[in-house]
Amino acid sequence: MPGNYDEKETSPADTLAGESGESLKIEKLPERLNRYANFHGRSLSMSEYIKEIYSGNVFLENEYSGVASRLESCGELLLFHNYFTVNQVRLSKANFCMNHLLCPMCGSRRGSKLTTAYWDRFQVIKAADSDIRAFFVTFTVKDGPDLPERFNHLSSSKKKYHEMRREVLRGKRKPLEINKALGGVGSYETKIGSGSGLWHVHDHNIWLCKEMPDKRVISGEWKDITGDSFIVDVRPIEDVTGFIEVMAYAVKFSTMTVEDNFEAYRFLRKKRLINSFGIFRGVEIPESLEDEPLEALPYIELLYAYIHGSGYKQQRDLRVTREKINAQINEGVPF
Numbered sequence: 001m002p003g004n005y006d007e008k009e010t011s012p013a014d015t016l017a018g019e020s021g022e023s024l025k026i027e028k029l030p031e032r033l034n035r036y037a038n039f040h041g042r043s044l045s046m047s048e049y050i051k052e053i054y055s056g057n058v059f060l061e062n063e064y065s066g067v068a069s070r071l072e073s074c075g076e077l078l079l080f081h082n083y084f085t086v087n088q089v090r091l092s093k094a095n096f097c098m099n100h101l102l103c104p105m106c107g108s109r110r111g112s113k114l115t116t117a118y119w120d121r122f123q124v125i126k127a128a129d130s131d132i133r134a135f136f137v138t139f140t141v142k143d144g145p146d147l148p149e150r151f152n153h154l155s156s157s158k159k160k161y162h163e164m165r166r167e168v169l170r171g172k173r174k175p176l177e178i179n180k181a182l183g184g185v186g187s188y189e190t191k192i193g194s195g196s197g198l199w200h201v202h203d204h205n206i207w208l209c210k211e212m213p214d215k216r217v218i219s220g221e222w223k224d225i226t227g228d229s230f231i232v233d234v235r236p237i238e239d240v241t242g243f244i245e246v247m248a249y250a251v252k253f254s255t256m257t258v259e260d261n262f263e264a265y266r267f268l269r270k271k272r273l274i275n276s277f278g279i280f281r282g283v284e285i286p287e288s289l290e291d292e293p294l295e296a297l298p299y300i301e302l303l304y305a306y307i308h309g310s311g312y313k314q315q316r317d318l319r320v321t322r323e324k325i326n327a328q329i330n331e332g333v334p335f
Contacts, residue, residue: 024291025087029080032089033304037311039105040075042253046102047071049258070097075105076306077315081299089302090291098289100250101265107249109289114247114274118185118206119240121283125183125208132182134237135213136245137205139222141229143198148267151190151201155271157226158186158203162277164225177218181207183278188271190264191252204246208279212236 023032050068054060074097081092100107125132139158144150165178186205193200207213215234223230237243250273251264276283286292304312 024089026082026084026089029089029302033078033312035108036075036078036105037306039103039108040306042258043071043074043097043103043105046258046261049262053262067097067099067102071099071103073097074099074103078304078312080302080304081293082302083294083297083299085297086294088294090293092293092301093290096289099265101268102261104249104253106289107251107253111244111248113286113289114187115240115243117283117285118247118280119243121280122206122208122243125279131210132208133210133212134242135207135209136233136235136237136242137184137207137213137218138202138233139205139229140200140202140231141226143193143196143200145198147190147199147201147264150199151188151267151271153226154201154203155188157222157229158275160225161221165277176221177213178207178221180209180211180213181278182210183208183276183280185246185274185276185280185283187246187250187275188273189248189250189252190268191255192260194255206237206243206246206280 022028047068050064050071054064054068073095075094077095078091079093081090082088083090096106096109097103098106100110122134139154141150141154141157161176161178164173164176167173168175168179184205184207186203188201188203190199190201192198213234215232218234219230219232222232235242250268251261253261256264303315305315307313
C-alpha cells in the first residue's frame with residue numbers, strides 16, 4: 001500500500017503545535033509539508049484498503065466508494081498565502097475530505113480548530129475570574145477485544161457520572177469530585193493498547209475548577225460507577241499543551257493498521273465524541289479546516305501538489321491549480 005505512517009509524526013503535541021505559532025513561519029513550511037505528505041500517504045493507503053473491501057460488492061461500493069474517493073484526493077492540492085510582511089504562512093484552501101476518523105490530515109486540522117476554540121474561551125474565563133484553573137482529567141476502562149462493548153461501557157459510565165453530578169446540583173445527593181468543576185469538555189479517544197493489542201478507549205477531559213480535583217477520590221467514584229475500572233489521571237494544565245492532548249485525535253492512527261482504523265470508523269462515525277458542560281458549553285467551532293486569513297495584509301500565493309514518491313512539490317501554474325481545487329471543493333469533480 002502507498003505511503004508510510006510514522007509514529008513520530010503523529011504525536012498530538014508535535015502535530016497540533018505545528019499548526020500554530022512559530023510553526024506558521026515560512027522557514028517552517030517544509031516541515032509542515034512533510035507532515036502533510038505523511039498524512040496523505042496514510043489516506044491513500046486507507047483509500048486503497050476500502051476499495052479492496054467493496055470490490056465486487058455493489059452494496060458496499062455504494063456505501064463506501066465516495067469515502068475512498070474523497071480520501072484519495074484529500075489534500076492533494078494545497079493553496080497557501082504567504083503574508084511576507086509578518087512572516088506568516090496560512091493554509092488558504094485545500095480539498096479536505098472532512099473525515100477525521102479515517103484521515104490524519106483532517107484529524108489534525110480538526111484538533112487544531114478545537115484546541116484554539118477552547119483555549120481562547122478559557123482565556124476569556126480566566127480573565128473574568130483568575131481563581132479558575134484548568135485540569136486534565138482522564139477516565140479509562142480495561143482494554144478488550146470488542147470495541148463497541150468497551151466504548152459503550154465507557155460512555156454509559158461517563159453519562160452516569162454526569163447524571164450524578166446533576167443530582168448533586170438538585171440537592172439529591174452529597175457532592176462528588178466532578179462538582180468541583182464549573183465547566184468542562186471531554187473527548188473520547190480510541191487506539192490499540194500498546195501492551196495488550198486490544199481496543200483501548202479512554203476519555204480525556206478539561207475541568208475548570210477553583211480547587212484541584214482529588215485523584216484518589218475520583219478513582220473511587222469511577223470504580224463504583226464502572227464496577228471494574230479505577231485508573232484515572234488528574235493533572236494541572238499549565239499551558240495549551242494540555243488542551244492539545246484532549247483535542248487531538250478521536251482515533252490514534254499510529255497505533256492502528258488500516259484494517260483496525262476502518263473497523264473503528266464504522267462504529268464511531270455516528271457517535272458523539274465531544275461533550276461539554278457548565279461554563280464550557282456553547283463554544284463555537286469553525287466548520288472550515290483552513291487557517292484564518294490575515295485581513296488587509298499583502299500575500300504571495302504558494303500552491304503545492306502531492307506527487308507520489310516525492311511528497312509535495314510547488315506548482316507554477318497558479319490559475320489551473322486553483323481551478324482544480326475549486327472544482328473539487330464546489331462540485332466534487334475528481335482531478
